[in-house]
Structure formats: structure tokens, C-alpha cells
Amino acid sequence: MKRLTFYRSNGIKEGHWSPSKKQELVDRLAGYEDTGLTPPEIMELKERDTAKAPVDIDEEFDMYVCPSCDMAIGTIGDKKNHHFCLNCGQRIRLEE
Ligand SMILES: [Zn+2]
Incomplete structure (x- = not known):
């Protein structure tokens, strides 16, 4: 614009x-x-609404967190499924 x-x-x-x-x-x-x-x-x-990459926090526990609110939003093997953080609504950049 x-x-x-x-x-x-x-x-x-x-x-x-x-x-x-x-x-x-x-x-x-x-x-x-x-x-x-x-x-x-x-x-x-x-x-x-600007997509941010999720943050891997622990390979041992297979979890990643929202880059904005630090809430756990899924398992690492599950990254392709979450478009938004369910806690704060942050758009998540999905892996290719
Ligand atoms: Zn969040």
C-alpha cells in the first residue's frame, strides 16, 4: 500500500x-x-499474523513452543499441523 x-x-x-x-x-x-x-x-x-518459526526447546521431550508466548504448542514431529498458537493466536511458520 x-x-x-x-x-x-x-x-x-x-x-x-x-x-x-x-x-x-x-x-x-x-x-x-x-x-x-x-x-x-x-x-x-x-x-x-506474521508467521514466526516455532522454537525447539527439547529434543528429549520432543516439544516446541510458541515464539511469542512460550507455551508448548506441539511435538516436533507434529510441526506441519499447527498454523496458529492455540494460546495467543500467533501465526506459526510451518516447515516445508
Ligand atoms: Zn503463543
Whole structure:
């Protein structure tokens, strides 16, 4: 998605928006407001939905854990079956 806004650089505004571009900005903001979520909440969901590799913790016990919450989520031989952590919802990167 193309970014429409820019942060000020040394206090100087870098963007210039025509009236039609300003309407595009308002429409984009409305889309975010329609989610009912704050930017930190959206970032949290984005992070949770980004696949992370599970962590092998113990070959002896044949277990691996969620990289986000450290809860055991399966056995090592079982890795291909878990797409998400059942505890926190973290997307898990499956082995090929
Ligand atoms: Zn988890």
C-alpha cells in the first residue's frame, strides 16, 4: 500500500496535497476508523499474523513452543499441523 503521509523532517512539512489528494487521505483515515482499532492494536494484530518459526526447546521431550508466548504448542514431529498458537493466536511458520 502506497503511503500518503510523511512525518515532518526537522519541523519542515514534506508533503503537499491537492484537494483530491486530501479527499484520498480522508477516505483512507475513514477506512482505519471503520476498523474500530487504534494504531497500536492494528500493529499488534499485524505482528501476530506474521508467521514466526516455532522454537525447539527439547529434543528429549520432543516439544516446541510458541515464539511469542512460550507455551508448548506441539511435538516436533507434529510441526506441519499447527498454523496458529492455540494460546495467543500467533501465526506459526510451518516447515516445508
Ligand atoms: Zn503463543
